[in-house]
Amino acid sequence: MGYFELMGFGPKGWGLLLAQATLMTIAVSVTAFAIGAVLGGLLAWARLAGGRGIGIAAETYVTVLRGIPDLLVIYLLYFGGSSVLTSVMRWLGNDGFVGVNAFAAGAIAVGIISAAYQSEVYRGAFGAVAKGEIEAARAVGMGRMLMFRRILAPQILRFAIPGLGNVWQLALKESALISVVGLTEILRQAQVGAGSTRQPFVFFITAALLYLLLSTVSGWGFNRAEAAAMRGVRRA
């Protein structure tokens, strides 16, 4: 069987399964990235505006999550979560092992790692917003919420786009690790295909190509977004 027949959409082809797996990779990465955006925003806010204790707590979070392996975080959430869930169910009178959902555990794990990186990006972007803008907003009597919504958030997002592009690529690649807890995304599907056809090289190369495709297309998208967001900024 030729390569294109094997990876095609015919009766013996793996095309449809790999396409579904690619959608799963996109879904889990986007979910993780969104979790990271919310949590990362809160962390950045805690470090910029929170009291000393909150600031130190947020800083510790970032240091810890950037210092331990991503695989360990996924294991911790999946197996740790399962053991917590099992004991809760036992307490409720339901014996037997209860596993957490691989998608949820994986998305949360990659999301909380992404949050650590995203908080640094947002913090840097906040530093790039001209101080005069904030003073001017205060001077015209804007409330804190209004100032955040109209002045800070749009400009922070604008300056954060290049950094967020990098963090997104990280999340996309980390999503491959969720295959170890059994989520059928690209890498897991490639492993299944490799096992049943005994052509591991062909399947893993295809997986690599799919990741390259995703990272190239999204990198191009981020470049477009950056160009659009920066169109009003004068540059040397």
Next chain:
Amino acid sequence: MDLVFLADTFVTLLGGVPLLLQLTAISVSVGAVLAVLLALMRLSGNPLLDYPARGYVFVFRGTPLLVQIFLIYYGLGQFPEIRQSVAWPFLRQPYWCAMLALTLNTTAYATEIIRGGILSVPFGQIEAARACGMSRLLIFRRIILPQGLRTALPAYGNEIILMTRATALASVITLMEVTGIASKLVSETFRAIEVFACAGAIYLIINFLISRAIALAERRLSPQLAAPPAAPEPAR
């Protein structure tokens, strides 16, 4: 909390540290040498050298490390030519496969870091060296490399820390480094949270020590950036 269990776990997990350090040290040092070569190819101005190096960096940075590990460990064995070659005694072993994948991966990231460092050397320095009649090789060895590496050091420190985190993936192909031992302990004791938290602590300690060492090296290499000594008390 079961302190005896935690202490036992910690000691057992420490058994994986030598392998972790070995994987990191060898892949980072071999990767550094390869990265200098690739960075020079990128900067050579010769498209025949530049584009292959670009392609290498693009492929290895655009795909997840786990895919690269699987491609080398499971994928290469698909070909009889490789199974009969002299490299097979090495490529059959998970240790060398993990080492190869980590090295190739860090080379791609380090290439960009070193390229940035080399580009940061002011042109005036190179011009002055040329004016003194230094040969290209001498300029590279005495002027460009020392200054470029010094600028690249902070980013390189980050890369080393990312590599210690990445060695955890070697556990997926059965290597018994810290994460590998931790997964085995979890399957024996079912105490996922304690065991994985202990493993995380070990990674944090190692990465803390590495970041201190890098900071020390930075201070040694850039004494001009150190805070000036405190002014002596005025004489009374």
